[in-house]
Amino acid sequence: MTIRFMEPLNLAWDRMKVALFKPFDLHKWFVIGFNAFLAAVMEGNNGGGGGRFGKEGNFGEFIHFPRTAWTWIQNNPGWAVAILFAIVVVIAVVVALTWVSSRGVFMFMDNVVRDRAEIAKPWRDYRKEGDSLFLWRLVFALITFAVFGVLFALFFIKGAEIYDSGQGIGFYLPLILGLGLVVLAIVLVWGYIALFLKDFVAALMYKHRISCGQAWRMFLVAFKKAPMHFIGYGLLVFLLMILFVIAVVVAGFGTCCIGFIFLVIPYINVVVTLPVWYTYRTFSLEFLAQFGPEYAVFPKVEAPAAPTPAPVAPAPGA
Numbered sequence: 001m002t003i004r005f006m007e008p009l010n011l012a013w014d015r016m017k018v019a020l021f022k023p024f025d026l027h028k029w030f031v032i033g034f035n036a037f038l039a040a041v042m043e044g045n046n047g048g049g050g051g052r053f054g055k056e057g058n059f060g061e062f063i064h065f066p067r068t069a070w071t072w073i074q075n076n077p078g079w080a081v082a083i084l085f086a087i088v089v090v091i092a093v094v095v096a097l098t099w100v101s102s103r104g105v106f107m108f109m110d111n112v113v114r115d116r117a118e119i120a121k122p123w124r125d126y127r128k129e130g131d132s133l134f135l136w137r138l139v140f141a142l143i144t145f146a147v148f149g150v151l152f153a154l155f156f157i158k159g160a161e162i163y164d165s166g167q168g169i170g171f172y173l174p175l176i177l178g179l180g181l182v183v184l185a186i187v188l189v190w191g192y193i194a195l196f197l198k199d200f201v202a203a204l205m206y207k208h209r210i211s212c213g214q215a216w217r218m219f220l221v222a223f224k225k226a227p228m229h230f231i232g233y234g235l236l237v238f239l240l241m242i243l244f245v246i247a248v249v250v251a252g253f254g255t256c257c258i259g260f261i262f263l264v265i266p267y268i269n270v271v272v273t274l275p276v277w278y279t280y281r282t283f284s285l286e287f288l289a290q291f292g293p294e295y296a297v298f299p300k301v302e303a304p305a306a307p308t309p310a311p312v313a314p315a316p317g318a
Contacts, residue, residue: 003229005236008286009279015286016279019115031117032278033271038104040270040277041097066156098137103130105202112281113206113297129205136197136212144190148183155179195234196223199284207297222291233287237280244276 020029073080106126111117159176196219197212204215223230252260263269270277289296 003226003287003290005232005287008290009283011286012279012282015112015282016275019112020275020278025117028117029271029274031119032108032111033274034267035104035108035111035119035122036274036277036281037267037270038100039108041101041104041266043101067160095138098141099130099134102134102137103127105133105198106130106206108281109203109206109285109297112278113285113299126206129202129209129211132212133197133202133205140193140197147186151179151182151186192231192234195237196230199233199237200288203285203288203297204295208294218294222288222295225291240280244273248273 020032073083103123103126106129107119107122110122110126197216200219200222201212201215204210204218205212208215208218210218248263252263263272285297289298
């Protein structure tokens with residue numbers, strides 16, 4: 001079995017051109033773009049800011065932040081209740097969006113596989129699969145939160161002990177570096193799990209109408225056959241996304257920043273860049289299809305039947 005990367009990408013590109021440009025249908029773009037937007041609504045990345053550790057006083061304030069925050073909460077119970085309420089609201093919104101997004105994954109996939117622009121029908125048809133994906137993503141998120149919570153709790157506890165003992169910066173730098181390496185390793189594993197879930201496991205759920213757990217078991221059979229190819233797939237996707245971001249930035253400045261106006265509106269952003277998301281979704285399906293017929297999501301194109309020869313009329317007098 002030969003696993004290729006560029007051939008599935010070329011096939012995905014050709015499918016995208018036929019689906020979106022032959023002919024060009026603006027209504028189709030907006031419908032499929034809406035489903036693609038739903039599928040990706042919970043995949044935004046949040047930027048982070050850096051802290052200042054140039055002085056030990058700043059680090060001391062940082063490492064004792066949990067203790068300071070707890071003291072502030074005890075002294076301000078009204079604000080504590082308000083913050084708790086806001087957290088509950090945010091969690092409820094995130095859970096609701098995750099549920100909608102899980103259904104959207106199958107809506108967008110159905111549009112791509114069937115080359116059609118529909119919303120209501122795939123929303124109804126893939127309710128069971130969407131709910132299964134939602135539950136899996138919810139449990140995965142809880143586990144992720146627990147793991148990072150434990151790591152950072154250990155960091156603050158151990159860091160506070162080192163700082164309070166009067167040791168210099170040389171003693172807690174290894175703690176920071178060690179935590180950074182552990183977090184990096186976890187993030188890489190987390191990223192690949194999320195990628196495989198969206199690109200391959202959901203595809204198998206769609207094809208075989210099975211639960212998320214069953215699809216994971218089926219995917220792992222293929223993963224064991226070629227683990228490095230799947231890892232390479234993730235690296236290729238990462239590089240392609242970097243090129244996409246560069247292209248968007250260049251296009252934005254090339255239009256005197258007018259293009260950025262469309263990109264700041266989430267739904268319009270997806271519609272404008274739909275060829276990229278359509279190709280990406282198709283690429284994952286074409287790549288997966290290389291592992292056998294049971295992994296091929298696109299319907300098999302039947303060869304046209306040979307024309308039946310016309311019956312020969314008997315010769316006169318025969």
